[in-house]
Amino acid sequence: MTPEERLEALGLTLPEVPKPVAAYVPAVRTGDLVYTSGQVPLVDGKPARTGKLGAELTTEEGAEMARICGLNVLAALKSEVGDLGRIRRIVKVVVFVASDPAFSEQPKVGNGASELFAEVFGEAGKHARSAVGVSALPLDVPVEVEVIAEVA
Template identity: 40%
Template sequence: MPGIVDEKLRELGITLPPAPAPAANYAPYAMASGLLFVAGQLPKDESGLAYAGKLGETVSLEDGQSAARLCALNILSQAKAALGDLDRITLCLRLNGFVNSTPDFTDQPSVINGASDLMGQVLGTSGVHSRIAVGCASLPMGAAVEVDAVFAVSPA
């Protein structure tokens, strides 16, 4: 029987992608003391990196938001791999959003809204979180956006 979050994903027409493999020497997630830490996720889909480039130069605000949304989907995929059941998430505590942007681009919060909005749509009130949205000179593989997350989770 599907859980509440799985049902919400179905209602929204969202199929989670497979959890991406780590790109280097790190774990995709770690759990301690009722917290799930999901490593930074890039905007990857089944074909690889879907959004590369710099906001304010080669990537539009709308594409940046889509990139952040895809990062959030990958975060949920990692959470599902870690927990088995997304209903174990009791609260999204924090999203950290990094935007590959030019020095004069200042709309990083709007970009990361792509991830924040998805968490709210999928997790409801449990998806309301604190966050940062910062610009940076570059990201791994030239990605436009990277997002990581911390969740409070119930015991298995």
Template identity: 40%
Template sequence: MPSNDRFPAHHLELLPVPVPIGTFRNVLQVGNILYVSGQGPLDRDGALCKGKVGRDVSTETAYEHARLTGLNILSVLSAHLGNLARVKRFVKLLGFVNATDDFTEHPRVINGCSDLLVEIFGEGGVHARSSIGVASLPNNITVEVEAIVEIFPEGNSHE
């Protein structure tokens, strides 16, 4: 599994860790399972990607927003663990798309996050997933994704 030094090979750079916008933690660890709170598409400058998918934002653009959200998930994990070497596998993602009533391409949008994880972690990035459309998301963001991640025990990693 990758340590942070693998990111240059993928032309990726971890982003600043988002600050929770409510009374919760970005990550809660229970044994070797990490529960990552819903993350959104926040760029390096702290700007949120906003809008209603299917009206203001295309499926292709929302896919990129979901990919950016995946980078935020990795940033949160790296901050919690010190690096990403202890990530064993992504178990489950739950993706929300701020979409119009008639939008039906939710899976294509959330593939942005899923594809990133598979690109970086290979088989360890393949996960169970649900993707649903919602009437709104906090701050009018386009997508939000939460994750359940299995890690190697402390002192063990697979680099």
């Protein structure tokens, strides 16, 4: 199955690439690597949720927001390479989690994106990852995800 076929089998549709909210582009290719800008959980151009993990959102809700970020990452990758089948491997994922100071389940939140990449790309979707708690993110969103991917 191609990545697009896997998305369809999961009942998922890639969104339009979210428009940047500042002076950057969604993705940049250099050689055989594509770097995405941090993607936030925008749906139809608006934050799906706002707030901090451990205060306004549960770990499970954060993981769902990370999954939405992951879909936006895939849209950014596709806009740069034209076809997700050209992605050879998801190399590195960085997940930023807007967290209450006592919250420490950032890795579980990051699983929302990581599991999506594994579902879409199989073994090639398994990656190195950092999940970092931060005090705030743009637009007061709870999660932001960026990726480095290798392309054929």
